Amino acid sequence: MKGTKDYYPEDKRIQNHIFSVWKKIAEKYGYEEVEPPILESADIYKKSGQEIPKQMYTFKDKSNRLLTLRPETTPSIARMVSQKSLPKPIKWYSISTCFRYEAPQSGRSRQFTQFNLDCLGTKSIKADAEVILTAIEIMKSFNLTKKDFYIRISNRKLFQDLLNNLNLKNTQQIARLIDKMDKISKKDLELSLKDLKLSQLQIKNLFKILETKDLEKIKIKSQGLVELKELFTYLKNYNILNYCKLDLSIMRGFDYYTSTVFEVFDTSKEFRAIAGGGRYDELAKDCPGVGYGMGDIVLTLFLEKKKKLPELKKEIDYYVAPINEAVIKQAIKITEKLRQNNNVEIDLMNKNLSKQLEYANSINAKNVVIVGEKDLKNKKITIRDMKTGKEKKVNLTSII
Amino acid sequence: MKGTKDYYPEDKRIQNHIFSVWKKIAEKYGYEEVEPPILESADIYKKSGQEIPKQMYTFKDKSNRLLTLRPETTPSIARMVSQKSLPKPIKWYSISTCFRYEAPQSGRSRQFTQFNLDCLGTKSIKADAEVILTAIEIMKSFNLTKKDFYIRISNRKLFQDLLNNLNLKNTQQIARLIDKMDKISKKDLELSLKDLKLSQLQIKNLFKILETKDLEKIKIKSQGLVELKELFTYLKNYNILNYCKLDLSIMRGFDYYTSTVFEVFDTSKEFRAIAGGGRYDELAKDCPGVGYGMGDIVLTLFLEKKKKLPELKKEIDYYVAPINEAVIKQAIKITEKLRQNNNVEIDLMNKNLSKQLEYANSINAKNVVIVGEKDLKNKKITIRDMKTGKEKKVNLTSII
Numbered sequence: 001m002k003g004t005k006d007y008y009p010e011d012k013r014i015q016n017h018i019f020s021v022w023k024k025i026a027e028k029y030g031y032e033e034v035e036p037p038i039l040e041s042a043d044i045y046k047k048s049g050q051e052i053p054k055q056m057y058t059f060k061d062k063s064n065r066l067l068t069l070r071p072e073t074t075p076s077i078a079r080m081v082s083q084k085s086l087p088k089p090i091k092w093y094s095i096s097t098c099f100r101y102e103a104p105q106s107g108r109s110r111q112f113t114q115f116n117l118d119c120l121g122t123k124s125i126k127a128d129a130e131v132i133l134t135a136i137e138i139m140k141s142f143n144l145t146k147k148d149f150y151i152r153i154s155n156r157k158l159f160q161d162l163l164n165n166l167n168l169k170n171t172q173q174i175a176r177l178i179d180k181m182d183k184i185s186k187k188d189l190e191l192s193l194k195d196l197k198l199s200q201l202q203i204k205n206l207f208k209i210l211e212t213k214d215l216e217k218i219k220i221k222s223q224g225l226v227e228l229k230e231l232f233t234y235l236k237n238y239n240i241l242n243y244c245k246l247d248l249s250i251m252r253g254f255d256y257y258t259s260t261v262f263e264v265f266d267t268s269k270e271f272r273a274i275a276g277g278g279r280y281d282e283l284a285k286d287c288p289g290v291g292y293g294m295g296d297i298v299l300t301l302f303l304e305k306k307k308k309l310p311e312l313k314k315e316i317d318y319y320v321a322p323i324n325e326a327v328i329k330q331a332i333k334i335t336e337k338l339r340q341n342n343n344v345e346i347d348l349m350n351k352n353l354s355k356q357l358e359y360a361n362s363i364n365a366k367n368v369v370i371v372g373e374k375d376l377k378n379k380k381i382t383i384r385d386m387k388t389g390k391e392k393k394v395n396l397t398s399i400i
Numbered sequence: 401m402k403g404t405k406d407y408y409p410e411d412k413r414i415q416n417h418i419f420s421v422w423k424k425i426a427e428k429y430g431y432e433e434v435e436p437p438i439l440e441s442a443d444i445y446k447k448s449g450q451e452i453p454k455q456m457y458t459f460k461d462k463s464n465r466l467l468t469l470r471p472e473t474t475p476s477i478a479r480m481v482s483q484k485s486l487p488k489p490i491k492w493y494s495i496s497t498c499f500r501y502e503a504p505q506s507g508r509s510r511q512f513t514q515f516n517l518d519c520l521g522t523k524s525i526k527a528d529a530e531v532i533l534t535a536i537e538i539m540k541s542f543n544l545t546k547k548d549f550y551i552r553i554s555n556r557k558l559f560q561d562l563l564n565n566l567n568l569k570n571t572q573q574i575a576r577l578i579d580k581m582d583k584i585s586k587k588d589l590e591l592s593l594k595d596l597k598l599s600q601l602q603i604k605n606l607f608k609i610l611e612t613k614d615l616e617k618i619k620i621k622s623q624g625l626v627e628l629k630e631l632f633t634y635l636k637n638y639n640i641l642n643y644c645k646l647d648l649s650i651m652r653g654f655d656y657y658t659s660t661v662f663e664v665f666d667t668s669k670e671f672r673a674i675a676g677g678g679r680y681d682e683l684a685k686d687c688p689g690v691g692y693g694m695g696d697i698v699l700t701l702f703l704e705k706k707k708k709l710p711e712l713k714k715e716i717d718y719y720v721a722p723i724n725e726a727v728i729k730q731a732i733k734i735t736e737k738l739r740q741n742n743n744v745e746i747d748l749m750n751k752n753l754s755k756q757l758e759y760a761n762s763i764n765a766k767n768v769v770i771v772g773e774k775d776l777k778n779k780k781i782t783i784r785d786m787k788t789g790k791e792k793k794v795n796l797t798s799i800i
Contacts, residue, residue: 004437006480009492012433030716030745030763033412037404037511038438038497039457039469057439059459062501069439069469080406087762089748092409097438097497101462111437122749130748237732316430332637345430348489348530349522362487363430 003102003110013312015113018296018303019095021141022115026093029134031117034092036076038099042068044075047283049253050176055100069099072293073116074256078284081120088121090287098295109297118291120284125227128260128279128290129234135264135275135292136243143308149274152247153231153262156278158224159248162209165220166202174198178210179251182269210249227259256280260290270305271298317342319360321353323372330396331371334381337400338369360386403502403510413712415513418696418703419495421541422515426493429534431517434492436476438499442468444475447683449653450576455500469499472693473516474656478684481520488521490687498695509697518691520684525627528660528679528690529634535664535675535692536643543708549674552647553631553662556678558624559648562609565620566602574598578610579651582669610649627659656680660690670705671698717742719760721753723772730796731771734781737800738769760786 007015023033042058045068057069070076073096081090094116102108117134119127132151139149163171177192184192186207193203212218215229228246235241252261261278277292303309318338322331335346345363347356353370360368370382370391379396407415423433442458445468457469470476473496481490494516502508517534519527532551539549563571577592584592586607593603612618615629628646635641652661661678677692703709718738722731735746745763747756753770760768770782770791779796 004439006437006476006483007435008480008484009432009434012435015435016433027715028739028743030714030743032409032714033416034409035407035412035415037406039404039499039511057459057461059457061457076406080408083406084408087759091745099439111439119748124749126746126750127748130746234732237729238736314430314432315427329637332634336638339428343428343430345491346526346530348519348527349524350526359487 003108005109005111009314010312014300014309015296017310017312018299019113019115021138022093022095022294025134025137025141026115026117028137029091029130031091031093031119031134034077034080034094035096036070036073036080036094038070038097039067040070040076040079042066044079045071047254047256048072048075049255051253052100055102057099057101070096071098071100073098073114074118074254074280074283074291074293077116077118077120077291078280078287078289081287081289082285086121089127090118090120092120093117113296115294115296116291118289120287120289120291123281123288125230125260126234128227128231129238131277131290131292132231132235132244132262133238133240135262135277135294136240138294139264139274142303144303144306146243147267148306149243149264149266151244151262152250152265153228153244153260154246154248154250155224155228155231155260156257157259158218158222158228159209161220161222161224162218162248163206166205166209168198168202168206170196174206175251178249179253181210181249212248213246215246224259231260252276252278254278254280256283258282262292264292264294266302271302274298274302313364315343316345316360316363316365318344318367318369319356319363319365320344320346320369320371321356321360322347323353323370325350327371327373327376330376333400334369334371334396357384403508405509405511409714410712414700414709415696417710417712418699419513419515421538422493422495422694425534425537425541426515426517428537429491429530431491431493431519431534434477434480434494435496436470436473436480436494438470438497439467440470440476440479442466444479445471447654447656448472448475449655451653452500455502457499457501470496471498471500473498473514474518474654474680474683474691474693477516477518477520477691478680478687478689481687481689482685486521489527490518490520492520493517513696515694515696516691518689520687520689520691523681523688525630525660526634528627528631529638531677531690531692532631532635532644532662533638533640535662535677535694536640538694539664539674542703544703544706546643547667548706549643549664549666551644551662552650552665553628553644553660554646554648554650555624555628555631555660556657557659558618558622558628559609561620561622561624562618562648563606566605566609568598568602568606570596574606575651578649579653581610581649612648613646615646624659631660652676652678654678654680656683658682662692664692664694666702671702674698674702713764715743716745716760716763716765718744718767718769719756719763719765720744720746720769720771721756721760722747723753723770725750727771727773727776730776733800734769734771734796757784 052071056071061067096114098114235244250261250263257278258281259279263273264275275292275294279290281288320331320335322328335344338344368384380393382391383394384391452471456471461467496514498514635644650661650663657678658681659679663673664675675692675694679690681688720731720735722728735744738744768784780793782791783794784791
């Protein structure tokens with residue numbers, strides 16, 4: 001299947017490594033794992049912006065219901081919190097398979113796995129800060145530093161107020177253009193803004209806004225500004241200000257964000273956003289929320305590029321090699337005894353010893369237990385250390 | 401969505417417990433995790449029997465290709481091994497989300513997760529024995545005993561030879577009837593067999609076969625009989641014969657099984673098969689295999705019924721409770737320090753102390769760190785043990 005991937009053991013080990021970092025950090029911060037179903041009603045993605053609904057796998061089931069393979073997890077999380085009365089804040093994470101019908105290319109796959117971390121039930125900006133902190137902690141756990149990544153942060157309310165202040169009306173269209181800023185030249189952006197009937201002065205002022213690096217220089221009255229200032233204060237308290245940049249050009253394509261929006265970005269600007277999220281106070285009924293998603297595909301490419309993926313191999317403590325069928329009963333006994341505390345394999349193909357050693361080597365076995373007839377008569381077995389090649393005879397009674 | 405499930409934290413904890421047992425046993429026996437994609441071409445399920453193709457979610461994507469949400473994993477595994485040259489035996493497991501459009505009822509869900517364990521690349525019956533052993537080890541790891549479950553074992557070749565010996569031709573139809581034996585009365589089965597033109601004697605002899613409990617009593621010449629005897633010898637060597645029963649009525653609905661077939665069954669016969677598998681030597685090109693699937697839905701119901709599910713709670717070591725906004729900076733410092741080795745939460749809702757204690761209690765926090773202004777002036781904090789209710793003052797310097 002074009003655009004999907006078979007995870008062989010070497011791929012799955014890497015993916016499991018990534019999953020384990022996600023889990024470790026989420027749980028350290030008190031987030032609990034949840035899992036919504038993969039099949040959802042198509043209508044919950046109405047607020048997922050322009051792009052996503054176009055990329056959805058939607059089909060009718062045998063009862064003629066319109067189903068979608070989830071393209072993202074936030075709408076399901078919003079649905080789940082609205083179905084139950086839960087103590088607040090609700091701190092959840094999920095590691096969810098998602099589907100988007102995109103043209104297959106580097107960094108994209110039609111099936112991917114997304115880590116989502118969400119804090120719901122509170123409007124406090126403290127939650128925004130904590131959520132951003134977990135994203136930074138995840139990146140740091142992969143041994144990435146501030147040379148490798150940073151967080152771009154904006155606020156939808158502030159952006160809206162700044163546009164209003166310039167007397168700009170068609171703010172949604174402008175936002176969509178700016179969302180594509182990284183992909184087009186400044187000149188093309190300017191032309192497109194002119195097409196939207198912006199004056200030269202408005203365009204100049206808009207670019208000024210997009211380049212603002214210092215919150216203190218913004219002088220308008222805006223709830224979004226208050227929120228952003230509060231957020232940066234908490235980020236300072238958490239001592240992570242050096243990972244964070246104000247960037248009012250951050251849009252995120254989703255219509256449900258209402259306030260804070262942010263992206264984890266590589267400093268080399270080679271990849272798409274590694275993670276993205278924000279505050280969505282209107283998505284779930286009476287339950288504000290803030291969170292982000294981090295996909296495994298771009299992250300894996302990024303970690304590969306930065307050489308931050310550990311070398312992971314199959315871990316086998318003992319491979320038990322029976323010399324022939326006559327010793328099989330004893331070999332099985334030894335195997336099962338060793339399995340009480342170790343990962344152990346035994347021959348399943350009636351291979352001769354040299355073929356068995358070859359296989360033991362291919363699976364990276366630390367030791368090979370050679371079970372021979374002669375040895376057994378003396379109540380011995382031979383253990384070979386596969387790293388050093390050294391062999392030692394061991395009393396059978398010391399094992400079984 | 402009817403027939404699918406939202407996994408809230410309490411559900412996901414149970415599922416993760418089950419996943420961790422699956423992983424632990426699979427890895428102890430040297431099986432490595434793989435993961436095929438959820439979307440597959442519909443045509444790989446042609447050998448999956450009569451039922452499954454009827455229950456598949458199949459739809460056309462935007463390129464007009466016929467896609468299926470995988471209803472089971474074995475055909476994907478067979479596809480994966482045939483795509484690569486790999487050292488043999490290939491020992492793989494997977495924990496895969498699968499989809500079947502069944503009428504929602506107890507023990508069934510349209511989305512479920514299946515553990516699959518497969519040993520490929522060898523025709524040796526040793527592999528069949530090991531695979532069955534892992535299923536037993538999994539059940540034992542859930543603290544289930546031979547009072548709770550047993551393995552029913554048959555062999556397709558032997559069954560075929562026994563039917564041939566009775567001069568029965570329409571063996572596939574007969575097999576399908578027998579497959580439903582548990583759901584219909586013996587009398588109805590007899591009537592249906594008569595409809596298939598079986599004589600009274602043939603029916604009598606067929607029932608005799610189905611009731612055979614001792615391999616030694618079967619006197620025909622059959623490769624399947626040789627295999628079964630070898631299998632039972634290995635099961636004896638592994639000391640698991642007391643979990644295993646010969647049961648020639650085991651069919652498994654899948655057309656791709658060629659030899660050994662088996663089911664993990666509850667002794668009370670209350671549930672559907674908890675696991676099922678067999679040998680499929682013709683499914684992958686030039687690569688014989690044996691394996692089984694164990695779904696999470698029936699297993700969870702079974703473990704619930706047997707009271708074998710542990711009580712799993714959220715694990716929080718410390719909840720940090722700042723008394724007011726003035727102490728927040730210090731509270732954050734304490735929190736982050738404690739997080740180096742613990743799971744820690746801090747207030748995200750500006751709650752007063754009594755509400756914070758209430759929340760800390762609801763999330764099962766072991767300790768609450770109370771950060772007050774007065775305490776801080778004396779460079780102290782208060783730690784409350786939530787189990788005993790006892791409080792102690794601790795020097796701030798001992799933490800940060």
